[in-house]
Amino acid sequence: MLRLALGTVVRVIEERPGFQLIGLWMAETGLHEEAMSFAQEEYVPGDKVIVNTTAIHLKLGTGGYHVVVGKADRMNERDLSPSQWGHIMKMRYSPWQLAVDTVEEQASPHHDLFLREDLSLEGTPVLIAELHSLLPASVVAWKHKNPESKIVYVMPDGASLPMALSRHVHHLKRQGFLAATITTGHAWGGDHEAVTIHSGLLAARHVEKADLIICTLGPGVAGTGTSYAFSGIQLAEVIHAVSILGGFPLMIPRISFADSRQRHYGISHHTQTILQRYALRPVVLTMPIIGDHRDCLLEQQAATLKKLDKHLLVWGKVPGEHRLSSLEQAYGLSFTTMGRTWVEDPVPFQTAVLAIELLCSWREGLAKAFSDDPHCFGAPDTLAALDLFSTRIEAQP
Known part of the structure; x- marks a missing residue:
């Protein structure tokens, strides 16, 4: 099961490094719900976002939140998780794969x-x-x-x-x-x-x-x-x-x-x-x-x-x-x-x-x-x- 839905940003509830909790209006259900985002991007009221609703649908212990996949609006290519030298991929071949700066790789100072x-x-x-x-x-x-x-x-x-x-x-x-x-x-x-x-x-x-x-x-x-x-x-x-x-x-x-x-x-x-x-x-x-x-x-x-x-x-x-x-x-x-x-x-x-x-x-x-x-x-x-x-x-x- 992989359930995706469209939500509209209402407000940013919480921010800390690498994490944002945003309030959404879910048109399909007519409910105000919340979603986590781990991307380094700014959200403002009115932004359309695609969210993964699978865990909430299954009533799993995710803290009661959906997870943001990305903005649904037309956008230019940009880096949502900047790195310096990294070529090692984490979450490989998933839609959220990202390159990180690992301590072991050749360009690392270590x-x-x-x-x-x-x-x-x-x-x-x-x-x-x-x-x-x-x-x-x-x-x-x-x-x-x-x-x-x-x-x-x-x-x-x-x-x-x-x-x-x-x-x-x-x-x-x-x-x-x-x-x-x-x-x-x-x-x-x-x-x-x-x-x-x-x-x-x-x-x-x-x-x-x-x-x-x-x-x-x-x-x-x-x-x-x-x-x-x-x-x-x-x-x-x-x-x-x-x-x-x-x-x-x-x-x-x-x-x-x-x-x-x-x-x-x-x-x-x-x-x-x-x-x-x-x-x-x-x-x-x-x-x-x-x-x-x-x-x-x-x-x-x-x-x-x-x-x-x-x-x-x-x-x-x-x-x-x-x-x-x-x-x-x-x-x-x-x-x-x-x-x-x-x-x-x-x-x-x-x-x-x-x-x-x-x-x-x-x-x-x-x-x-x-x-x-x-x-x-x-x-x-x-x-x-x-x-x-x-x-x-x-x-x-």
Whole structure:
């Protein structure tokens, strides 16, 4: 299904870099509706635009907006997404294909960097999560503990493709919490563009000098209720890339006790499926100790992962709800996930902040482990290296 309709611009509702929300009069339905545009063009009342109405027709979670394809009025050829040297196409062979300036290509000032065969992440911690909604709490919690450090957000293409769709990213950058953003694969609109998740991660470390890299999917993940077709499976590729490139992979499990769907109650089947079936390299998984009856369920669900002996599970007491309230105030917008506030569903955010607190306590240990052995986190037996690191950290007074 691909549904297109004609609308007339009534007003521009919201503007931010790379994104506009416009109000439309839809003649066919006689309704006032709203549409998103990612083009760098000006809209004025009376402009005729072609909009993609497919997602709204299917009642999908796009935020309730159509998507602008382009102006329907007669127009001259013009560049709606200017680039400098780019010849790499994203969204290839779609009507919206565009050339972007990727960090790796020949005309890029960073091309020589990517000719090196020995590039690694140098033990840099990479925080991996499925839900985009956990990005603000993670970023603000880290900056609270490490105000001078640089966080770079890397967005793969498993969910939304335009970075500008994310209000979180826009707000975090405007507030100075995020140093830079990188879009990989067919995702586009970051401060840097990369062809693969591998080069995107390396650009975060070597171009932007990241102290912490956060990699979550963008907004708008897809699921089918099966273990074969959900956006989060892409995180297995992220885990592999981080591990092979010598980074420190730390994953925030998707956990909720407010989701009415049984498959997402406690540890989501998404997290369990990724780690049991698709991740071929180990990851450190932060597991929350809540302090009540819910811990029993989490331990039962985690037992299968422990039996696999593929990953390192690290348990820790979750921060109190007052901590979430404080972080939300510092962020300046609400923490919500899957339509629920942190008050209604605190555990996802507590688990994310727990991961950050653990990482903060491990910073010196990570730096020392890498300096002792620059290949420790990229070795074939990565699990042994992670186990050894964990043992050393636990042994510290």
